[in-house]
Amino acid sequence: MDALRIHGGARLTGTLAVDGSKNAALPAMAAALMSSGTVHLRDIPTLSDIGNMVKLLREIGCEVTGHGRDCTIRTTDPTQTHARYEIVRTMRASICVLGPLLAARGEARVSMPGGCAIGDRPVDLHLRGLRALGANIELDGGDIIATADRLKGTTIFLGGPFGSTVLGTANVMSAAALAEGRTVIESAACEPEVTGLADMLNAMGARITGAGTPRIEIEGVESLGDVDYTVIPDRIVAGTLAMAVAMTNGDAILTNFPHDNLLAVLDRLDIAGVHVDRVDPEEDPRRCTVRVTCDRRLQPVLYTTQPYPGFPTDLQAQMMALLCLADGNSIVTERIYPDRFLHVSELTRMGATLFRSGPTVVVQGGGQLVGAPVMAGDLRGSAALVMAGLVAKGETVVQRVYHLDRGYVRLEEQLNQLGAGIERFELGVSDPVTL
Ligand code: EPU
Numbered sequence: 098m099d100a101l102r103i104h105g106g107a108r109l110t111g112t113l114a115v116d117g118s119k120n121a122a123l124p125a126m127a128a129a130l131m132s133s134g135t136v137h138l139r140d141i142p143t144l145s146d147i148g149n150m151v152k153l154l155r156e157i158g159c160e161v162t163g164h165g166r167d168c169t170i171r172t173t174d175p176t177q178t179h180a181r182y183e184i185v186r187t188m189r190a191s192i193c194v195l196g197p198l199l200a201a202r203g204e205a206r207v208s209m210p211g212g213c214a215i216g217d218r219p220v221d222l223h224l225r226g227l228r229a230l231g232a233n234i235e236l237d238g239g240d241i242i243a244t245a246d247r248l249k250g251t252t253i254f255l256g257g258p259f260g261s262t263v264l265g266t267a268n269v270m271s272a273a274a275l276a277e278g279r280t281v282i283e284s285a286a287c288e289p290e291v292t293g294l295a296d297m298l299n300a301m302g303a304r305i306t307g308a309g310t311p312r313i314e315i316e317g318v319e320s321l322g323d324v325d326y327t328v329i330p331d332r333i334v335a336g337t338l339a340m341a342v343a344m345t346n347g348d349a350i351l352t353n354f355p356h357d358n359l360l361a362v363l364d365r366l367d368i369a370g371v372h373v374d375r376v377d378p379e380e381d382p383r384r385c386t387v388r389v390t391c392d393r394r395l396q397p398v399l400y401t402t403q404p405y406p407g408f409p410t411d412l413q414a415q416m417m418a419l420l421c422l423a424d425g426n427s428i429v430t431e432r433i434y435p436d437r438f439l440h441v442s443e444l445t446r447m448g449a450t451l452f453r454s455g456p457t458v459v460v461q462g463g464g465q466l467v468g469a470p471v472m473a474g475d476l477r478g479s480a481a482l483v484m485a486g487l488v489a490k491g492e493t494v495v496q497r498v499y500h501l502d503r504g505y506v507r508l509e510e511q512l513n514q515l516g517a518g519i520e521r522f523e524l525g526v527s528d529p530v531t532l
Contacts, residue, residue, distance in 0.1 A: 098496070098499065098523070098524055098525075099499065099521055099522070099523055099524070100496045100498060100521070100522060100523075100524040101483060101486075101494065101495045101498050101519055101521055101522075102492060102493075102494050102519065102520045102522060103468070103487060103489070103492065103493045103494075103495065103518065103519045104518035104519070105486055105487055105488055105490060105491060105492070106488075106490075106518075107345060108348075109341060109347035109512065109516055110347050111349055111350070111514060112350040112351075113338060113350075113352070114352045115330045115331060115334055115335045115338065115354050115355070116140070116330070116353075116506050117140030117141055117142050118142070118290060118293070118328055118329050118330060118331035118333075119144055119146055119503075119504050120190075120288075120331075120333070121290040121294070121329045121331075122138065122147060122150075123147070123193055124264065124267040124271070124294050125293070125294055125328060126138065126151075126170060127154075127193040127197050128197050128267075128271050128297060128298060129159065129170035129171075129172075130154070130157070130172065130194060130201050131201045131274065131298075131301070132170075132301055132324065133172075133320050133322060134171075134323035135170070135323050136170045136171070136301075136323070137168075137169050137323075137325040137326070138167065138168050138169075139166065139325070139327040140330075141166050141167070141168050143165075144503060144504060144506060145502050145503050146188050146190065146503045149184060149187050149191070150188070150190070150191070151163070151168070153185075153188075153191055153194065154170060156179075156180070156184065157178060157179065157180060157194065158172055158173055158174030158176065158177035159172055159173065175201070178198055178202050178204045178205050179207075179240075180195075180198075180207040180208060181208060182208035182239060184208075185207065185209075185210055186208070188503075189210040189213055189218060191207065192207060192210050192264060192268070193264050193267055194207060195207045195223060195241065195268055196223070196227060196267070196269060196271045196272035197271050198243075199227060199232055199243045199248070200248055200273075200274070201275065203244065203245060203246060203247075204242075204243070206240050206241070206242050206243075207240065207241050207243075208239055208240050209236065209240065209241055214475040216434040216436040220241075222255055222257045223262070223268045223269070224241065224243075226253050226265060226268065226272075226282070227248075227269060230245070230251060230253070230272055230273060230276055231245050231249045231251075231276075232244065232248065247277050248275065248276035248277070250278035250280035250316075250317050251278075251280060251281075252280070252281040253280065253281070253282050253283065254283045254284055255282050255284050255286075256283075256284030259432070259433055260284075260403070260433075261284055261285060261286035261287070261311070263286040263288050263291060266282060266285045266291050267286075267290070267294050270282060270285070270291070270294065270295065270315060271298065273317060274298050274303035274304075275317060276315075276317040277317050278317055279314065279316050281312065281314050281315075282312070283311065285310070285312065286405070287309055287405045287406065288405040289309070289329055289332060289355065289358040291308055291309070292308045293328065295313070296308075297324060297326040298321065300324045300325075300326060301322055301323070302318055302320070302321050303315070303318060303321060304316035304318060329355065329384070330355040330383075332355045332409070333411040333412060334504075334505060335351065336359055336362050336409075336412045336415065337412070337415050337480050337508075338351055338511070339351065339371065339387075340371070340484060341483075341512060342389040343366070343369075343371040343391040343419060344418070344419050344488050345487055345517075346391060346393070347389070347391075348388070348389070348390050349388070349515055350386060350388055351387050351389060352386045353384055354384070354385055354386065355383050356375055356382045356383065356385050356387055357382040358383055359373075360406060361408045362412055362416075365398050365408060365416065368396060369395050369396050369419070369420070369423060370395045371392075371395070371419075372388075372390050372392075373388075373389050374388050376388055395419065395423040395424065397423040397424065397426055397460070397462055398423075399427065399428045399429075400413075400416065400427075400428075400429060401432055402432050402433050403433070404433070410433035410434055410437060411477050413429060413431055413437065413477070414477045415477065415480050415484055417451075417481060418449075418481040418482075418484045418485045419484070420460045421449040421450075421462055421466060422462060422463075422488065423460070423462035423463070424462060425462055425463070426459055426460065426462065427459070427462060428457060430457045431458075432456065435455065436456075437477075437478075438453060439475050439478045440474070440479075443471040443472060443473075443474070443478070444466075444481065444482070444485055446469045446471055447467055447468070447471065447482075447485050448464055448465060448466050449466060466488055466490070467489055467490045468489040468491035468492040469489075470494045471493065471496070472495075473495055473496065473497045473498055473500040473501060474497075476504045477504070479495060479498060480501060483495055483501065483508060483509070483519070486519075487512070487517055509521055
């Protein structure tokens with residue numbers, strides 16, 4: 098099992114490009130199931146989750162070929178409709194094949210995703226939306242079995258107790274693209290990954306308007322065709338890198354940066370004393386070059402995670418690591434996954450002073466972090482531990498980095514390109530961690 102050894106203290110400087118978005122790439126790959134032609138996707142990040150999606154697509158009758166960050170997907174056997182537990186249990190996002198499979202093949206059998214380290218993650222809204230489109234849905238042996246002759250457009254309210262659902266919106270919007278008639282999704286997720294998917298589907302021949310707002314309208318079409326689509330930059334990777342640079346008091350240029358998809362984060366960072374400035378005002382603000390600098394002393398801030406355009410839950414942990422360095426107390430409230438705090442006890446092992454009460458954590462900043470062996474428990478929490486290691490006194494070893502590898506393409510190599518001192522090594526299950 099791989100681990101990372103981080104030698105703290107380096108100041109990050111230089112230039113780095115932000116990768117394509119995992120959370121945009123996964124539903125885009127699933128949507129390829131609905132094309133009667135060839136789907137060519139560019140800037141797919143080479144991550145373990147993407148590898149799992151390739152495995153799944155191959156199992157359900159697609160030919161997937163790839164070269165570097167490009168991949169081509171074509172349906173070769175439309176009789177395969179079963180997404181088995183063996184794959185779904187490795188990646189919850191497998192659920193995003195449900196809507197496309199059902200719409201394209203009239204039937205889908207997808208293993209029900211289980212719990213997850215960051216909390217309960219039900220899929221009831223996905224099912225509610227597909228039922229509203231006329232699907233018959235049953236559960237059998239842990240699988241969701243959805244069938245329909247042809248889906249029929251309707252008006253669907255897709256909000257839940259925690260607001261909108263990103264992959265639920267992706268599933269229902271994709272399925273409605275091939276339904277008969279007009280669908281309106283109210284309380285749709287507004288995340289850029291949903292807008293990216295709508296852009297891709299429209300380029301395949303779909304008729305979707307309003308993506309990026311809470312009301313999406315879809316005029317169903319008979320079929321979808323070829324597309325050549327470049328995945329949007331990863332806003333979570335972009336935010337992570339900007340925060341890492343700032344924590345080390347660095348000065349770096351980040352390219353392919355989705356500036357305008359991160360406004361809530363950039364607002365909080367600015368108050369904290371971290372400046373992310375566009376270099377060329379002529380560039381597309383969702384794919385541009387920025388310079389990251391910061392004030393000598395960071396200031397505390399309050400933030401609450403919310404659906405887009407609010408502060409994303411997927412950057413909550415990394416921002417908490419940054420605020421351990423601020424001059425004063427910050428307050429963090431998690432409103433999407435109230436238990437997404439596996440990083441709190443590990444940051445505490447590194448000397449952070451954190452007080453949790455339910456979905457809120459008070460970060461008492463100003464102390465010095467110290468290197469320690471720590472255990473990654475989930476994807477974004479692992480990134481926070483690596484970032485803490487960058488500024489900790491001495492060495493930090495982050496174990497179980499397979500979590501990190503699900504969402505960051507060799508994060509240690511990217512940070513080393515900016516001057517960090519991180520080594521990846523293999524840690525036997527029973528090896529003691531020596532510092
Ligand atoms: N929810 C329901 N019912 C549902 C679906 C969701 O109650 O049927 C609740 C969830 O429990 C949660 C909230 O609604 O409290 C939002 O969940 P959502 O469905 O939006 O999450 P998701 O679509 O499963 C995606 C990302 C997550 C990210 C969330 C929120 C992908 C592959 N995953 O998950 O990303 O945290 O949106 O923005 O796109 C990550 O990349 O680290 C990650 C966990």
